[in-house]
Amino acid sequence: xxxxxxxxxxxxxxxxxxxxxxxxxxxxxxxxxxxxxxxxxxxxxxxxxxxxxxxxxxxxxxxxxxxxxxxxxxxxxxxxxxxxxxxxxxxxxxxxxxxxxxxxxxxxxxxxxxxxxxxxxxxxxxxxxxxxxxxxxxxxxxxxxxxxxxxxxxxxxxxxxxxxxxxxxxxxxxxxxxxxxxxxxxxxxxxxxxxxxxxxxxxxxxxxxxxxxxxxxxxxxxxxxxxxx
Numbered sequence: 673x674x675x676x677x678x679x680x681x682x683x684x685x686x687x688x689x690x691x692x693x694x695x696x697x698x699x700x701x702x703x704x705x706x707x708x709x710x711x712x713x714x715x716x717x718x719x720x721x722x723x724x725x726x727x728x729x730x731x732x733x734x735x736x737x738x739x740x741x742x743x744x745x746x747x748x749x750x751x752x753x754x755x756x757x758x759x760x761x762x763x764x765x766x767x768x769x770x771x772x773x774x775x776x777x778x779x780x781x782x783x784x785x786x787x788x789x790x791x792x793x794x795x796x797x798x799x800x801x802x803x804x805x806x807x808x809x810x811x812x813x814x815x816x817x818x819x820x821x822x823x824x825x826x827x828x829x830x831x832x833x834x835x836x837x838x839x840x841x842x843x844x845x846x847x848x849x850x851x852x853x854x855x856x857x858x859x860x861x862x863x864x865x866x867x868x869x870x871x872x873x874x875x876x877x878x879x880x881x882x883x884x885x886x887x888x889x890x891x892x893x894x895x896x897x898x899x900x901x
Contacts, residue, residue, distance in 0.1 A: 677713070686722075710738065710739075714742065720745060721748070740766035746768045806838065808841045844900050844901040850866055
């Protein structure tokens with residue numbers, strides 16, 4: 673469930689927004705003081721921060737700047753007055769939107785907040801997927817679908833072969849000893865690991881290398897181990 677943190681309850685519109693968010697099945701978190709706001713932000717990251725202010729632009733800008741030090745979540749600021757300079761100050765501090773509630777109905781405010789929230793969660797999903805894509809030159813591993821591609825051609829690996837390739841490609845350029853590879857994949861002491869790893873590396877090269885005798889992707893480092901790239 674997406675969560676929305678509301679801060680600045682002294683603005684009457686905030687009570688309306690709280691009920692609207694809850695009615696849309698969002699988890700609504702509330703903070704009444706700066707200390708409580710920063711504690712909630714550090715404890716569990718909400719998906720959107722909804723700030724209500726009727727004070728100076730400097731006050732809200734400072735709050736936005738403090739939040740931005742540790743979070744990239746969307747920040748929607750709701751102000752009482754339509755002050756262009758205040759809006760500019762707040763946006764330059766890092767807010768995503770600054771709205772005068774005299775210009776918007778509660779339903780429009782809800783729609784704008786939901787739009788920011790959808791965009792953020794979509795980008796977060798894309799970011800998470802990117803973090804599970806690993807590359808070493810033209811060798812690519814999609815760890816979501818557990819598929820391996822060489823120059824966009826899919827290569828079928830056994831589960832053990834896949835785990836060995838992923839281990840090496842995730843740390844491209846790092847040399848892993850035979851013992852390190854064995855322990856990482858089998859979670860056992862590396863007894864007889866040399867032959868086991870050598871056989872698997874041979875099979876992997878047969879599948880992914882254009883010329884297994886001159887490997888481009890999985891390379892041996894003489895007397896040390898193997899690396900990707």
